[in-house]
Amino acid sequence: MELTAEQRKGLYRTMALSRAFDDAMIALYWEGKLPIFQFGAGPLPGELHCSNGAEPVGAGICAALGPEDMLTADHRPHHVAVARGVDLDRMAAELLGKKPGLSQGKGGHMHIYDPSVNFASSGIIAEGMAVAAGMALARRIQKRPGVALAFIGEGAANQGAFHEVCNMVGLWKLPVIVVVQDNEWGVSTAKSESTAIERNADRAVAYGMAGEWVGTNDPDDIYAAAARAVARARAGEGGTILEVKTARLTGHFMGDQQAYIPEQMKQVDPIPLYREKLIREGVLSAEEADAIEAEAKARMARAMEFAKAAPYPDPSEAFDHVFAGEAA
Amino acid sequence: MELTAEQRKGLYRTMALSRAFDDAMIALYWEGKLPIFQFGAGPLPGELHCSNGAEPVGAGICAALGPEDMLTADHRPHHVAVARGVDLDRMAAELLGKKPGLSQGKGGHMHIYDPSVNFASSGIIAEGMAVAAGMALARRIQKRPGVALAFIGEGAANQGAFHEVCNMVGLWKLPVIVVVQDNEWGVSTAKSESTAIERNADRAVAYGMAGEWVGTNDPDDIYAAAARAVARARAGEGGTILEVKTARLTGHFMGDQQAYIPEQMKQVDPIPLYREKLIREGVLSAEEADAIEAEAKARMARAMEFAKAAPYPDPSEAFDHVFAGEAA
Amino acid sequence: MSRILTMSRAGREALDWEMERRPEIFCLGEDVFKFGGIFGTMDGFGAKYGPERVISTPISETGFIGMAAGAAMAGMHPVVDLAYIDFIGVCYNVLLNCASKTHYMSGGAVKVPMTLLIGTGGGYNNAAQHSQCLHATVAHIPGAKVVYPSNAYDAKGMLHTALRDENFVIFLTHKGTAGVGWMGTPIKTTLSEVPEEPYTVPFGKVKVYREGTDVTITGLGMSVHESLKAADELEKEGISAEVVDLRSLVPLDREGIIASVAKTGRLIVTDEDYMSYGVSGEVITTVTEHDPTLFRKPPVRVTTPDIPIPFARPMEQAILPLAGRIADAARKLMA
Amino acid sequence: MSRILTMSRAGREALDWEMERRPEIFCLGEDVFKFGGIFGTMDGFGAKYGPERVISTPISETGFIGMAAGAAMAGMHPVVDLAYIDFIGVCYNVLLNCASKTHYMSGGAVKVPMTLLIGTGGGYNNAAQHSQCLHATVAHIPGAKVVYPSNAYDAKGMLHTALRDENFVIFLTHKGTAGVGWMGTPIKTTLSEVPEEPYTVPFGKVKVYREGTDVTITGLGMSVHESLKAADELEKEGISAEVVDLRSLVPLDREGIIASVAKTGRLIVTDEDYMSYGVSGEVITTVTEHDPTLFRKPPVRVTTPDIPIPFARPMEQAILPLAGRIADAARKLMA
Ligand SMILES: Cc1ncc(C[n+]2csc(CCOP(=O)(O)OP(=O)(O)O)c2C)c(N)n1
Ligand SMILES: Cc1ncc(C[n+]2csc(CCOP(=O)(O)OP(=O)(O)O)c2C)c(N)n1
Numbered sequence A, B: 001m002e003l004t005a006e007q008r009k010g011l012y013r014t015m016a017l018s019r020a021f022d023d024a025m026i027a028l029y030w031e032g033k034l035p036i037f038q039f040g041a042g043p044l045p046g047e048l049h050c051s052n053g054a055e056p057v058g059a060g061i062c063a064a065l066g067p068e069d070m071l072t073a074d075h076r077p078h079h080v081a082v083a084r085g086v087d088l089d090r091m092a093a094e095l096l097g098k099k100p101g102l103s104q105g106k107g108g109h110m111h112i113y114d115p116s117v118n119f120a121s122s123g124i125i126a127e128g129m130a131v132a133a134g135m136a137l138a139r140r141i142q143k144r145p146g147v148a149l150a151f152i153g154e155g156a157a158n159q160g161a162f163h164e165v166c167n168m169v170g171l172w173k174l175p176v177i178v179v180v181q182d183n184e185w186g187v188s189t190a191k192s193e194s195t196a197i198e199r200n201a202d203r204a205v206a207y208g209m210a211g212e213w214v215g216t217n218d219p220d221d222i223y224a225a226a227a228r229a230v231a232r233a234r235a236g237e238g239g240t241i242l243e244v245k246t247a248r249l250t251g252h253f254m255g256d257q258q259a260y261i262p263e264q265m266k267q268v269d270p271i272p273l274y275r276e277k278l279i280r281e282g283v284l285s286a287e288e289a290d291a292i293e294a295e296a297k298a299r300m301a302r303a304m305e306f307a308k309a310a311p312y313p314d315p316s317e318a319f320d321h322v323f324a325g326e327a328a
Numbered sequence C, D: 001m002s003r004i005l006t007m008s009r010a011g012r013e014a015l016d017w018e019m020e021r022r023p024e025i026f027c028l029g030e031d032v033f034k035f036g037g038i039f040g041t042m043d044g045f046g047a048k049y050g051p052e053r054v055i056s057t058p059i060s061e062t063g064f065i066g067m068a069a070g071a072a073m074a075g076m077h078p079v080v081d082l083a084y085i086d087f088i089g090v091c092y093n094v095l096l097n098c099a100s101k102t103h104y105m106s107g108g109a110v111k112v113p114m115t116l117l118i119g120t121g122g123g124y125n126n127a128a129q130h131s132q133c134l135h136a137t138v139a140h141i142p143g144a145k146v147v148y149p150s151n152a153y154d155a156k157g158m159l160h161t162a163l164r165d166e167n168f169v170i171f172l173t174h175k176g177t178a179g180v181g182w183m184g185t186p187i188k189t190t191l192s193e194v195p196e197e198p199y200t201v202p203f204g205k206v207k208v209y210r211e212g213t214d215v216t217i218t219g220l221g222m223s224v225h226e227s228l229k230a231a232d233e234l235e236k237e238g239i240s241a242e243v244v245d246l247r248s249l250v251p252l253d254r255e256g257i258i259a260s261v262a263k264t265g266r267l268i269v270t271d272e273d274y275m276s277y278g279v280s281g282e283v284i285t286t287v288t289e290h291d292p293t294l295f296r297k298p299p300v301r302v303t304t305p306d307i308p309i310p311f312a313r314p315m316e317q318a319i320l321p322l323a324g325r326i327a328d329a330a331r332k333l334m335a
């Protein structure tokens, strides 16, 4: 389960692309929202929860997966989607509400679905837990392989759905990995203000699941823990609660000033750290790293161009897709 | 925390009274329901979940409480209500839907409320968890003493509310005791078919709560564990998940044939066992035990007489009590 | 060949037929393996199909209904038993925000074919938390189909339709109509001749149980049968009532409702759900927004009032929309 | 003295006044300590009242709203912030079966005085899971009062009333009306002169915002303001619209609705909630069951259709009941 140099470059590439995605969206988000802030204004309206800081989780975990595996993400889905290989152009178009978007403009950034890579998300806290477990159950009945992963935040681990689903995962030894992304905050509420114990991974014993805890926001470490969890799941040994200490660098959503975060709790950007590490370990040169970043930005610029140029759906399309199998 | 002989006789008395209550109700329940069974027929209509077998839990735990403590029970509330000292006549009348019933005939057997002894119940699984915790929170804000107890079944421990409430109890160190009455069954589903791990008490570590497990259906043992939990709660040391192996002798509800229970899982009646124990230990003579039982039956006969003789509410009263503080 | 069946047996036949042929169908819910579901729709399925396809769950409704939605997204067609509709409170998000909306939110990329069986209604003294109808609550959710057969023929045909639908279908049955053991002798008008072979009954069409010329009485579930009883009474008094079973709330057959009222000019809407913000208002409005002059007299609602269901029999009987109240309403309308 | 305030500031004043005087009131909800609640109703309360009375909770809605109900039964009056009504899915049981029904199920022995603040509505591209109104869903629950102010004066007065009510009150505010930072410049018609001293606004009375003679337009929350905009337009065209704010869904002022339609003979019901099985049907039925001949023309519903809320602006704007659609409906009614 050791990563090759090439694979580690890949992790860096993935993180850089995810960051490029969010940075581009953040820049666009403010268009039309200044000087008077308003969720509903500008070319990228609505709430926007960016993944800056959480890129190692998406990159590290998705590197341990195969195409048959299934993922659900939450209101902060970009880093997982990018790492999973969700179509970048169509995802960008979806955030802008455009017709070629993944959901034809019906979903927006909290509702990213790409069945071609088994990816779904939802804006309701912990909703994806059961959906992921159900996908795993389906595969078992179908006698097809596949591990299901539910990506949630540490705040979501206090939602009842977490308990119900973990119990069934343990009971039925389902191949499900619950990825608890502990970025320390649920909106303005610190983990210590919301969670009775320090580590959600320790809750695994309540469900007959395995617990894995990764205290670094480093994709190598995250990959290693994920690979162990995936191996167990594939071997029929059941599920894992995999908790990762990660970061939320740009606030809960755009517009969050984060005045509630005390100085000593300021979080560190994991991307430069990983860059330094790879350079230090001789995996990358600074020039290669720069090139990867430039390439990521260029790729994202093309996605943005695609998204901006794309047409909006016709208003009448609002009435399509209410039910499947019916003429609009 | 050793019980005196007098107190142990009291436990026996409580159990006998609870049993007399249920036996009387069971007898009445079948009136009008034979030969064709129908929930809605007879003088005691609706579902009826009896407590036969669970009497030690009510007796043992309530003996450790003071008048300031608060209790919520579930769809199977009789043994807790009797042990808590809920007015027997009015409770019996409530089961029969009579006007002098605790709820004036509006509640029935799953909705037993007696604020004079801080008792409430609900027919929705695990609903009482949060209600109990909220009562404890209220007392903390009011700076008044009081431990809150939520009585649930082992089946209910897999409901999301369990998790959400336990986490807040642990987080805020609330004086709450979650009493998990493990009678092995949730309707027809065995605990091993519903619960990923063997003991719900072990889930306490997920919440920073204490766990207590009582493997006997013996009120002395249950009392001892409850007394420890109550002492911790009163001392500000927080909550406990107190799980007790108990019994469900008369099926999930009346009409349940229990054909799904294999021979080797047949459960034992705890009342004769305790009687034998007390006689063996010289606390009671057989005559005294007989007298206690006879007294319990006589008391219950009076309650039944009261309930039967009581008038039904007028149909128009259905419109009262929809809102407080308003003329009917 | 056809036989007289209860709704319970008829529904079971449809599910069995589909399960035999379609491996993507599986059953999920509390006690379904041993008890066969609240209405016996899965009776004996545990033994026949095994624990992989007939799965008894913990008491974790958000969990297992959400899992059903996930399984549906992954190519299965789950049939979930929720027992009583009163329990939607603990799993409402799955209905409201997940199973119903995922197809739309994905722009059609994801489908969620699943059938949720739920029992409704009171009348047997099970009090405020086990007697509700709440069909309006689920029918108000966009993206969910909601159907509600009231007799054996429709139970089988509509369940076939539901199981072949690519969407989230909420399949309601009033407990008192199903013909299960714990509710006593089945109501005659719920029984019907049921063909052995499979057939479908389309959603979105009312069923005219009984034609009439003086007054239209609409109902659904149990209130259809109370309406039929009332119509029998009224017939003796020379009042000709047309009894219309809505059968399907989403889609709703607005034309069917209007056509009947256009004929009779009088409307009584019966409904065991709470009165306000529900089905009764929707039915009356359906006619009114089409043409209020169709009403020769103001339409009347005979429903459960906006109060919790009381336990005691004298109170519960008084507040349910039973035949007596319906017939009285009709008499007043004709006076 | 009175000042022009936003709904947010006005509501905050009521809660502050009551909290200063009544130790049984306390606040509970996600992020309320630091953020002061979705509408700033508790803005600064963390510092003022401390963490014992302004309690930020985990993301555990069933847990903390259920705890609020328990605290209410034990003598407190909790004020709970649920942020978005879309989240009722994860805690609906507390609303449906506990807080609303306990008083009744206990035969009046137990009271549950609590106020649940919830934000509703869309119009700012927050998509299907964060833009719903669902006020009909909560108004269909017996035993819960449901109120819905649309301007600052009512926000303060109705919150005083809620806090003095002995019952479970669901206090709705459309996000777009509150005047909070993240929704842009406040809508003029939501602002009002608000007295500094406390006062109550009774539940169950409509508010006639603007008198008119040709057509009655009812609305609630945001749709009141869209109706007012439409009425301005219509006035220029010589159509006199009466704009009626329902303000309170439970109790509902049926007389007030009927009185307005009796005057104008025409009715447009605007509603940002889904159309079917909701408020729009209830309002029309209220008039129809009283007297269908009051309608000179069939009444018209201008609502969000029965579809999930789409994200993209062109689609969302097209399906919301905005002033343009309302005015068009009025023009057709007058043609
Ligand atoms: C059931 C539900 N409750 C509340 C919310 C509002 N909400 C959205 S994100 C969020 C915080 C989530 O925290 P966490 O799970 O830690 O994820 P993070 O935002 O830190 O990535 C909240 C409370 C919601 N969307 N759904
Ligand atoms: C939310 C909810 N789901 C399902 C039910 C139906 N139900 C009533 S009692 C019961 C079994 C409860 O088992 P347990 O908690 O072990 O209590 P016991 O009956 O054994 O005392 C079920 C499933 C319910 N009342 N509420």
Ligand SMILES: [Mg+2]
Binding pocket: A153, A154, A155, A181, A182, A183, A184, A185, A186, A187
């Ligand atoms: Mg977080």
Ligand SMILES: [Mg+2]
Binding pocket: B153, B154, B155, B181, B182, B183, B184, B185, B186, B187
């Ligand atoms: Mg049990």
